[in-house]
Structures are given as C-alpha cells and as structure tokens.
Amino acid sequence: MDRRVTGSTAVTRGHISIDDVVKIYDAQGAAVMAVDHCSLEIEAGEICMIVGPSGCGKTTLLNAIAGFHAITSGRIEMDGETLCSSERPKATPGPDRIVVFQNGALFPWKTNLENVIFGPVMQGKLERAQAIDKGRAMMADAGLAGVELNYPGEVSSGMRRRVEIVRALMNDPKALLLDEPYRALDSLTKSVMHEALLEIYYKNKVTIFFITHDLEEAIFLGHKVVIMTTRPCRPKKVLTVDIPHPRDYGVLTSKRFRELIEETNAAVHEEALKAFQAGEKEG
Amino acid sequence: MQIAENVVLGDPSVVLRETVPFTGATDALLRRVVKLGRRTRYGAGERIYTAGDASDDIHIVISGAVEHVFSPGIGAQESQKRMGRGGVFGWAGLLLGQTRRLATVTATEPTEVVRLPTEDLVKLLESEPLEGAAVMERFASMIQRDFAVPALLARVRRLSSVAPSEDMSRMSLTMHRVALWLKSPRPYLMLIGFALLLGFWYLAVEVWKLPRFKEMPGITTVVKEWLSRSPTYGLSIHTEEYYTHIAVSVWRVAQAFFLATALGVPFGLFLGWSRKFKEYVFPLFETLRPIPILAWVPLAIVMFIATESAVIYLAFLASFFATALNTMLGVESIDESYVRAADCLGANRWQVFRHVIVPGALPFIFTGLQISIGVSWFSLVAAEMVSGQYGLGYVINTSYMMVRYPTIVIGMITLGVVGYATSAMVRIAGDYMMEWRVRELALAER
Numbered sequence: 254m255d256r257r258v259t260g261s262t263a264v265t266r267g268h269i270s271i272d273d274v275v276k277i278y279d280a281q282g283a284a285v286m287a288v289d290h291c292s293l294e295i296e297a298g299e300i301c302m303i304v305g306p307s308g309c310g311k312t313t314l315l316n317a318i319a320g321f322h323a324i325t326s327g328r329i330e331m332d333g334e335t336l337c338s339s340e341r342p343k344a345t346p347g348p349d350r351i352v353v354f355q356n357g358a359l360f361p362w363k364t365n366l367e368n369v370i371f372g373p374v375m376q377g378k379l380e381r382a383q384a385i386d387k388g389r390a391m392m393a394d395a396g397l398a399g400v401e402l403n404y405p406g407e408v409s410s411g412m413r414r415r416v417e418i419v420r421a422l423m424n425d426p427k428a429l430l431l432d433e434p435y436r437a438l439d440s441l442t443k444s445v446m447h448e449a450l451l452e453i454y455y456k457n458k459v460t461i462f463f464i465t466h467d468l469e470e471a472i473f474l475g476h477k478v479v480i481m482t483t484r485p486c487r488p489k490k491v492l493t494v495d496i497p498h499p500r501d502y503g504v505l506t507s508k509r510f511r512e513l514i515e516e517t518n519a520a521v522h523e524e525a526l527k528a529f530q531a532g533e534k535e536g
Numbered sequence: 537m538q539i540a541e542n543v544v545l546g547d548p549s550v551v552l553r554e555t556v557p558f559t560g561a562t563d564a565l566l567r568r569v570v571k572l573g574r575r576t577r578y579g580a581g582e583r584i585y586t587a588g589d590a591s592d593d594i595h596i597v598i599s600g601a602v603e604h605v606f607s608p609g610i611g612a613q614e615s616q617k618r619m620g621r622g623g624v625f626g627w628a629g630l631l632l633g634q635t636r637r638l639a640t641v642t643a644t645e646p647t648e649v650v651r652l653p654t655e656d657l658v659k660l661l662e663s664e665p666l667e668g669a670a671v672m673e674r675f676a677s678m679i680q681r682d683f684a685v686p687a688l689l690a691r692v693r694r695l696s697s698v699a700p701s702e703d704m705s706r707m708s709l710t711m712h713r714v715a716l717w718l719k720s721p722r723p724y725l726m727l728i729g730f731a732l733l734l735g736f737w738y739l740a741v742e743v744w745k746l747p748r749f750k751e752m753p754g755i756t757t758v759v760k761e762w763l764s765r766s767p768t769y770g771l772s773i774h775t776e777e778y779y780t781h782i783a784v785s786v787w788r789v790a791q792a793f794f795l796a797t798a799l800g801v802p803f804g805l806f807l808g809w810s811r812k813f814k815e816y817v818f819p820l821f822e823t824l825r826p827i828p829i830l831a832w833v834p835l836a837i838v839m840f841i842a843t844e845s846a847v848i849y850l851a852f853l854a855s856f857f858a859t860a861l862n863t864m865l866g867v868e869s870i871d872e873s874y875v876r877a878a879d880c881l882g883a884n885r886w887q888v889f890r891h892v893i894v895p896g897a898l899p900f901i902f903t904g905l906q907i908s909i910g911v912s913w914f915s916l917v918a919a920e921m922v923s924g925q926y927g928l929g930y931v932i933n934t935s936y937m938m939v940r941y942p943t944i945v946i947g948m949i950t951l952g953v954v955g956y957a958t959s960a961m962v963r964i965a966g967d968y969m970m971e972w973r974v975r976e977l978a979l980a981e982r
Contacts, residue, residue: 321876346879358873362895362972371891372881396635399693403632406976412633424881 264298266332267427267460269318271295274327276313287313289485291327295428295477300454300461302475304468304521306528310486311464315430318462319352320344331427348372351421353431357413359405365416366392366401372424388423395419395453411442415449422453428460435470447473448501455499468521472496472513473504480520483528490520548573548650551598554622556678557671565667568660573650578602578643589637591629593651597621600647606639606683614684618644629654630675632691662695669695710967713974753942758949761942769940771931771947781947782954784926785916788844789958792851793912800859800908801901807860808867809893825857829915833922843923851916855908862904866897899973902966909962913955928954 276288287310295301305311316322318329323342328335336344351372359368369392370384379387392401395415400408405416414434421429435443447470454461465471471478478492496509504510549566552558558566575598578584584595587607597619604625606615619625625641628634661668676692679685717723734755740746741754753761764772771778807814807821829850840846874896878888920929928951935943967974 319876319880346876348880348882351880352876354873354877356871356873358871358877360874360877360892360895361976362898362970363891364972371878371883375878375884375887375891376882397633398635400632402694404972404975406972408632415633420881 264458264460266297267295268297268332269295269428269460269462270328270330271314271318272328272330274314274317274329275325276310276317276322277325286485288317288324289482289487291487293479293488295460295462297332298458298460299476300463300474302471302478303462303464303481304466304471304478305481305486306483306525307466309481309483309524309528311481312432314486315352315432315462315464318344318428319350319430320346321352348376348424349427351424351426351429353414353417353421353429353434355432355434355436357405357410357417357434359413359417359420361405364402364404365397365408368405368416369420369423371420376424384423388419391419391423392416394456396449409442410438411446411449414438414446415453418450418453422457422459426459428462431461431463433464433466436465443470444502450474451498451500468514468517469505472510472517473500478517480517480524483524483531489524490517492517548575548596548598551622552596552650555596555624556682557624557674559674561671562667565660565664565671569652569657570650572652572656572660575648575650578647578649580643580645580647582643584641584643584649585626585637587637587640591626591635591637591654593626593653594624594629594657595626595641595649595651597623597625598648598650601644602641602647602649603644604639604641617683624678626651627675627679630658630672630692631679632693658693658695665695751941753945758942758945762946769935769938769943771935771940771943778950781926781928781931782950785920785928785951786954786958788848788920788927789851789909789912789916792848792916793855793909793958795848796852796855796859796908796912797905800856800904801863803856804860804863804901804904805867805889805893805897807864808897809889814864821857821860825861829854829911830918830922833919836919837923843925847916847919847924847927850919851912854911854915858908858911859901859904862907863897863901866900866904867893869900870896898966898970902962902970905962905966906959909959910955913951913958917951 271291271293274288274291275286278285278287291314293301303311303314313322317324317337320336320343324337324339325342326339328338329344330336331350335341336350359365360371363371366385366388369388370379370381373379373384373387374381389401392398395418397412397415397419400412400416405413408416417434418429435446438446451474463471463474468478472492472494475494476498478494479488480490480492481487482489492513494513496504496507496513549563549570552566552569553561558569561569573596578600584602599621601618601620602623602625604617604619604623608615625639626637628636628638661671672692672695679692738755741749741752742756761767761769762772763774765774767775771781807818832850832853836846836849837843840849870893874892875888878892883891916927917929917932920927921933924930928947932944932947932951935941935947
C-alpha cells in the first residue's frame with residue numbers, strides 16, 4: 254500500500270489541459286459570460302488550487318471538466334484525450350475525474366462502507382466481496398476504521414469528507430475535483446482535514462483540482478495556486494509554491510509561507526473588491 | 537522498593553475490576569483481558585507516549601501515578617489530569633475514526649502499567665458481543681465523564697460482531713425510541729388530551745345536558761352498549777357482526793391501498809424522473825386529482841357492476857393520487873449532487889434510478905403513504921355509505937337511518953382506532969426501510 258511518492262517519482266496520468274475555454278450563460282436572453290478565454294495547464298499529479306471570490310465562475314470551470322455543464326467554445330483535454338470542445342461541448346462524467354462536492358454528496362441512505370464501494374461495484378470492476386475488502390482496507394488507511402457500518406449522518410462532518418475522498422479514490426481516478434470541500438467546516442476541523450488530505454495524497458498521488466476562496470488553504474496545500482479574476486473568470490496570476498512536500502502544519506508559521514501570502518494577497522483582495530462592487534451595482 | 541506492594545496484588549484483574557470500563561465484568565472475561573496485557577514499568581519523569589503517536593494499546597495504572605496532558609484542540613475542558621492506581625489512558629484507538637494518541641503521558645513517579653493491545657481487546661470484546669458492548673459503552677461514558685471530552689469525540693467504535701444482525705440493531709433502535717418517548721412528556725400530554733375530550737363529552741351530554749347535545753348518545757350509554765353481551769341495537773364487542781364489519785372494511789382498504797401503492801409509487805417515480813413523461817401526463821393528472829371522491833360515485837357504480845369493486849375503486853383512487861403526487865415531489869426533492877456523484881462514480885441511468893432516485897425519494901414516499909392510507913379510509917367510508925352491504929361506513933349509515941345513535945358512535949370510534957393502527961403500521965414499515973433516517977433523527981433528538 255505504501256506508494257508514498259517523493260517528488261521525483263513522476264506521476265504520468267491526470268494531466269489536464271484547459272485551452273481557451275469560454276462559457277456564456279444565456280439566461281433569459283441576456284448573455285452572461287462566466288468564463289472568459291481561460292487557458293490553464295494542470296500537470297499530472299499536481300495539486301492545483303483555484304482561488305477566487307465567491308461566484309467568480311470557478312465552479313463553472315470545474316463543472317465543465319466534470320461533465321456537468323457544456324462549454325461555449327474552447328477545449329479541455331485530459332492526457333491528450335478531448336473531454337469537451339466546441340464540437341462536443343459537454344464531457345461525459347466518469348470515474349477518471351471524480352468530484353467532491355461543496356456540501357458533500359455521500360448517499361445518506363447507504364452506510365459509509367456501501368458508499369465507498371459504490372463506484373467499483375456499479376462499474377462491475379470488482380465483485381461485492383472484493384470491493385468490501387478493498388473498501389475496508391482503504392478506510393482503515395484513512396483513519397476511518399470502526400465507522401464502516403455507520404451511516405454518514407452518524408459521523409462528524411470532517412469524517413464524512415474523508416469517507417467521500419476515499420469513495421473517490423476507490424476508483425483509482427486520474428484526478429479529483431474538489432469544490433470548496435471544507436467551506437462548511439470550523440477552522441479546527443479544517444486544519445485537521447488539510448493534513449489528512451495531504452496524507453491521503455502522499456499515499457495515492459492523483460491530480461487535484463481544488464477550488465477555494467481561502468488563500469492560506471491554497472498556499473498550504475498547493476503546488477500551484479491560480480488566482481482567478483472575478484466574473485468573467487480567467488487566470489489573473491499563477492503562483493508556484495516552492496515549499497517542498499511533504500508539508501505539515503509547521504509550514505503555516507514559516508517565513509516563506511508568510512512571504513507567499515503577502516505576494517498574492519493584493520491580487521486576491523483586488524478581485525474580491527471588484528466582485529463586491531459588481532454585486533453592489535447589480536443590487 | 538515500590539514493587540514489594542504490588543506483589544500482594546499479583547493479579548492485575550483486581551485493579552482492572554476497579555476501573556470504570558471493567559466494573560461488573562465477569563471473571564471469565566477479566567481473565568481473558570488480563571492475558572492480553574503486558575506489564576511495563578516506567579521511572580519517574582519518563583515519557584510513556586506522545587500525542588500523535590499511533591494509538592495501539594490501552595494503559596491501566598497498577599501502581600504509581602502519571603500525568604495526562606491533551607494536545608490542544610481536543611476540546612477537553614481540563615487538558616491536564618493526574619491519574620493513580622486504576623487510571624485508564626491510551627484509549628483513543630477505541631474511538632470512531634481515531635488512530636493517533638490524543639495526549640502526552642508522563643510518569644510522575646515510578647509507575648507500573650498494564651498495556652492492552654487495542655485491536656486484540658476489540659477482537660476479544662467482539663467474541664463476547666453482549667458483555668463486549670457493555671464494556672465499550674462504559675469506555676465511552678468514562679472518556680466523556682472522567683476526561684471531560686466532548687460527547688461527539690467520545691463515541692466509541694461499534695463492535696462488528698454486534699452489528700451483523702440487522703434485526704437486532706433495528707430492534708434496539710425501536711426500543712430506544714420507545715424509551716425516549718416514555719421519558720418525554722408526550723405520552724402524558726396525549727392522555728390528558730383524551731381525558732379532556734371524553735370529560736367534555738360526559739359533562740356536555742349527561743351532566744349539563746346542553747341543548748345542542750340533546751340527541752347525542754352519552755359516553756356511558758355508548759360504552760355500556762359497546763361492552764354489552766346483549767346490545768340493545770345489536771352491535772358490540774361480543775357480537776360476531778361487529779368483527780365482520782371491521783374485517784370487511786380493513787380488507788377493502790388493504791386492497792385499495794396496496795393497489796394504489798403498487799401503481800402510484802412507480803407512476804410517481806417516473807413522473808419525477810422523466811421530464812417528457814411528466815409533460816404528457818401531469819396536466820391530466822392535475823385535472824383529475826381535485827375531483828372529490830364523492831363525485832366519482834355514480835360513474836364508479838356504472839363502471840363496475842359489482843358494488844364491491846366500485847367501493848374498492850373509490851378508495852383506491854384517492855390513495856393513488858396522494859401516493860403518486862408525494863412520490864413525484866420526493867424525486868424532485870433529491871439534491872442534484874447525489875445524481876452527479878453517482879454519474880461520476882460510473883453508475884448508468886438504471887443504477888442511478890435504483891440506488892439514488894428510489895432511496896432518495898423514500899422519505900416523501902412514506903409521507904405520501906401515510907396520507908394515502910388516511911384518504912383511503914375516508915373515501916372507503918364515503919363509498920360504503922352510498923353503496924355496500926358491510927363495513928363500518930355501512931354501519932354508520934344504516935344506524936342513522938334506523939335511529940341507533942349509540943351504534944353510530946361505536947362505528948366512529950372503531951374507525952378512528954383502526955385507522956390509527958393502519959397508519960401506525962405504515963409508519964413502522966417506513967422506519968424499517970429507512971434505518972438511516974431513524975438513526976439521524978435519534979441523534980438529533982439526543
């Protein structure tokens with residue numbers, strides 16, 4: 254199980270290439286541009302953090318990669334295969350790119366273990382018994398031993414998020430798409446979740462596309478931090494975080510971390526202000 | 537030398553029995569627990585373990601004393617605690633989702649502890665499910681009480697030997713709910729409610745003799761008639777006819793209700809699931825739904841030559857609309873994220889239907905079924921009054937025409953009780969099928 258990867262071991266799957274993507278919503282005839290000629294390369298096995306104010310259109314981008322929404326023009330590829338383009342505007346959702354939702358989407362009517370084995374069993378990749386063995390092992394590995402037979406509603410929200418990530422990893426995905434997964438958590442749980450996520454990541458290296466509005470979270474977790482402009486959404490600044498992995502909470506007090514925050518804070522603040530003013534105008 | 541005192545103890549089970557988790561444990565269990573243990577000594581000031589280490593064994597102090605300091609952020613009210621003989625620490629591995637030490641523990645004087653490997657202990661407790669569950673429960677209360685750890689954190693793992701019998705856990709859940717209910721003021725308020733109504737009935741008819749209630753049968757007359765071995769008007773709990781009427785009505789409702797459920801649930805599921813199907817059918821559905829059941833009576837009699845089928849058809853119709861509408865709303869209430877998550881995980885359309893749509897709509901479906909059984913009784917009685925030869929509605933109607941007023945009331949009360957019982961059965965069936973929901977609600981109530 255120890256697939257701990259130390260920087261040098263190259264991950265070869267999960268390269269996502271976003272090329273000149275435009276998304277225009279046509280709500281009641283009034284075209285609203287959500288994503289504006291956005292281009293972005295996410296390397297295989299990279300943690301790419303997308304930072305932007307609420308409602309800036311970053312979720313639209315995630316939905317396009319996941320295959321929930323169509324794009325208006327442009328192209329998104331994964332490992333050279335086209336997910337969506339002008340010709341085929343909506344990608345097909347699939348177990349190679351799994352979304353972890355903002356409010357969590359564990360099925361409350363299934364036990365944690367049944368949730369975890371859902372993917373492989375539905376796809377017919379594993380027999381139920383095999384899936385249960387694998388699921389139990391992966392849950393134990395993520396510190397979830399003992400809650401297998403509980404329902405999601407019976408465990409803490411932090412634990413639910415971990416179960417959801419394990420459910421995704423059971424499918425051996427190329428990429429995880431996380432949509433502000435820790436937004437609803439209190440700051441204490443959040444910090445525990447960050448370390449838990451990194452621990453899981455070091456064991457199962459996958460590409461992580463992580464949306465947040467929290468700059469500290471972004472710099473703490475990410476290899477790369479992309480700051481988005483407010484609606485329409487486009488990369489404003491791309492920051493490579495040169496703090497080496499594996500990281501732990503000590504990083505938060507390091508000098509380099511503070512420097513990186515200072516370097517980017519202005520850009521984030523500027524966009525937040527724009528979003529606020531735009532909101533005022535509309536209101 | 538400190539050790540000399542301990543020689544007297546010889547058997548750590550004496551100390552073990554003094555600890556909260558093992559009070560009341562049988563000798564047989566204690567012997568097996570002690571066999572797992574390894575005795576270890578620490579010098580004064582020696583670190584036993586540090587927060588963040590793997591939490592793989594539980595420690596019990598045999599002699600000496602230790603200082604137990606929680607790492608910040610656990611939420612324990614007192615972060616520091618001194619423990620002497622019989623103190624239990626290192627239990628984090630027993631908690632849901634915990635694998636690491638939550639505290640740092642240091643011996644403050646020469647100390648001897650017994651160390652029990654957590655996983656071996658859990659296995660042992662699983663082999664004795666009943667006693668094991670009790671020990672785990674006491675661990676939970678000790679952790680919460682003696683260590684002032686928040687209740688949410690102090691939840692111990694479930695022994696896997698206790699869970700496999702699903703009926704068992706459902707049974708205990710039901711018992712838990714009954715116990716909660718009896719402890720709450722609700723049953724007593726309910727009794728007061730009944731007493732008030734019956735008391736008013738008694739006073740209004742028999743004591744005050746209010747003008748509006750002049751023709752009403754009094755409560756004593758009704759009860760006497762109901763319990764009489766030779767009832768004046770021919771119907772009491774001692775006459776066979778009484779049960780025939782009940783049986784006929786129940787049988788009719790049962791047929792109508794099952795037919796309505798068998799057709800209404802799938803119909804509602806498809807209405808909610810397929811936009812096209814809804815566009816075809818829903819406007820028609822919404823036109824027919826508001827037509828009162830009584831308006832269907834003539835057509836029903838014309839359509840069905842046998843009165844029996846006409847009566848069942850009327851009861852069915854009302855039921856069907858309630859079930860189908862609620863089922864449709866249930867499907868529409870399902871959070872889109874669940875469907876998207878299932879898509880991501882590679883489920884096909886049919887699997888999404890089976891694993892997401894159906895269970896997701898279940899809470900609404902059961903609300904619908906409760907309404908449905910109610911309206912089914914309602915329309916049955918209406919139909920029985922118009923046409924039919926047996927049944928409680930028939931009893932009420934004929935008693936009215938023959939001026940047997942106490943019998944009317946007997947019929948009404950019987951309807952109330954039987955209706956309540958059938959609706960309770962639907963609710964219990966719902967609890968059985970939605971254990972996840974019952975557990976969530978039970979947690980919220982605590």
